[in-house]
Amino acid sequence: MVNKAKDISTEQKILEAARQVFFDKGMDGARMQDIADKAGINKALLHYYFRSKEKLFETIFAESFNNFFPKLSLILESDTDFSVKIEMICTAYIDQIHSMPYLPIFILHEVARQPESFLKKIWSSYPPPVKLFIKVVETAVKKKEIKPVHPLQVIMNIVSLCIFPFAAKPLLQQVTGISKKQFSVLMEERKKLVPQMIIQSIKK
Amino acid sequence: MVNKAKDISTEQKILEAARQVFFDKGMDGARMQDIADKAGINKALLHYYFRSKEKLFETIFAESFNNFFPKLSLILESDTDFSVKIEMICTAYIDQIHSMPYLPIFILHEVARQPESFLKKIWSSYPPPVKLFIKVVETAVKKKEIKPVHPLQVIMNIVSLCIFPFAAKPLLQQVTGISKKQFSVLMEERKKLVPQMIIQSIKK
DNA sequence: GTCTATAACTCGATAGAC
DNA sequence: GTCTATCGAGTTATAGAC
Incomplete structure (x- = not known):
């Protein structure tokens, strides 16, 4: 498979291919041969750009880790009501x-x-803004905008409701037989449903 | 490592070891040598009891699949209020x-x-009671016990809130630094919190 | 930078003794 | 049933030509 856009660098082609294969198979199941095939090059060139499979994995893992925490900091630091922040976070996540x-x-x-x-090293570059998140919840509690709640429970609720359906997507599709399209519709609905649930569960 | 209880059969020792290793490493990362070591036997004996790694995996995967859907059917078929069912399901899951x-x-x-x-084969023996679950929600809607809602959204909410925190446990512990004990306390709290949230989100 | 060829090694599986 | 020894396929990584 040759890339049509000639301006895409070999390194970019490798990264895109590695992303696909690692996401699909995980570190242990991924094969350098598969990545090379998908990038339209050969194995030796992979090692020329990234010294080893481990280094290549580390690169993909680090950027993924970053993507796992969408622009939370920006939202959390924004000058908006607590309930608006919740809504923005859910939409951003979904x-x-x-x-x-x-x-x-x-x-x-x-x-x-x-x-x-290894994990410590990774997110010293990509720190998830949990401290900030906790502070935002605690502030809302102090200002009596919401019920006194354990911040981690609120955070777990938001992340669970937004992310788990995607992790369970293959299982859900197998078990219920719903189509890709139907799944997407459900997820779009959740951008409204989830914030409603969260707010309702902590409003005074 | 030799098993003290002499009455535990070799097959049971293998299954217990395989469970641990497969859960920890996944199919691709698991090594027959590790399973043999943990069971206190050698590789050849693994193949004597279970013909191949794949067969052994299939055994563990099938029983796990079953465990993933706790005694839902019994709860769903029980003669109790809808809200009580929700509570029982959450407690059972957690x-x-x-x-x-x-x-x-x-x-x-x-x-x-x-x-x-492969999946079709597995859960023809271990069918998850999704149809039944959907029917229970639909019935509650028809009887006007709850708001009109998409059953799959309710099911996703319950399962997400109960299960995701465990899937995210390693990440959560890394990011927040909470202890195993603190995590357990949070999960115990959720046996009350989650049903409350679910009920509140669908009550009339 | 990119390729072919191959070295070095890991791991599942089997043969065969006890 | 359980063991030791070993084979053979598959995989990462490198050497060396172009």
């Missing part, structure tokens, strides 16, 4: 993951398998 | 997964990777 539905399983599977030291 | 926290990632990762034909 849109983000909808465009790369294999991301959640990949991240969850690999995070559970990598040594702590 | 308790079930709490006792095997690696199950969700394993199932989600592997389901996405197995061919459709």
Whole structure:
């Protein structure tokens, strides 16, 4: 398979191919041969650009980790009501993951398998803004805008409701037989449903 | 490592070891040598009991698939209020997964990777009671016990809120630094929180 | 930068003794 | 049933020509 756009660099072709194969098979199941085929080059060239499979994986994993936390900081720091922030976060998450539905399983599977030291290194470059998120919830509680709640429960609720359906998509499709299209419709609906649920569960 | 209880059969030792290794590493990352070591036997004996790695995996995957759907049918068929059913399902799910926290990632990762034909075969023996679940929600809607809602959205909400936190546990612990114990406390709380959220979101 | 050829190694599987 | 020893396929990585 040769890339039509001649201006796409070999490195970019490799990264795109690696993304597809790693997302699909995971680190252990991915084959350098498959990545080379998909990029339209041969194995040796992979090693020329990225020294080893591990280095290539690290590159994909790091950028994915970053993508897993959509522009949360910007939203959290914005000067908007708490409920508006919730709505924006849900929409950002659902849109983000909808465009790369294999991301959640990949991240969850690999995070559970990598040594702590490796993870520490990765997100020293891509820090998820959890502290900030917790602070935003705590502030809303103090200002009596919402009920006193454990911030982590709220965060878990939001992320669960937005992301899990994508992680469970293959299972859901197998079990219910719904089409790709029907699934997309459900996910679009959730951009309204999920914030409603969250707000309702913590409003005074 | 030799098993102390002499009455535990070799087959059981293999299955327990295989469960651990497959849950931890996935099919592709698992090594027959690791399973043999953990079971206190050698590789050849694995092949004597289960012809191949694939057969052994199939055994573990099938029983896991079954465990992923806790005794839903019994609860769904029970003669109780809709809201009580929701509560029972959440408790059943959280308790079930709490006792095997690696199950969700394993199932989600592997389901996405197995061919459709294989999955069809598996759950012809372990059918998840989705049809029944949908019917229960639809009945509650018709009886005007709850708002008109898309049953799949309700099901997704329940499963997301109960299961995702376990799938995200390694990530959550890395990112927030909470202990195993603190995590358990949060999950216990959720047995009350989640049903409340679900009921509130669909009550008339 | 890109290719072919191959070295070095890992791992599932089997043969065959006890 | 259980073991040791080994084969052979498949995979990452490198050497070296162009």
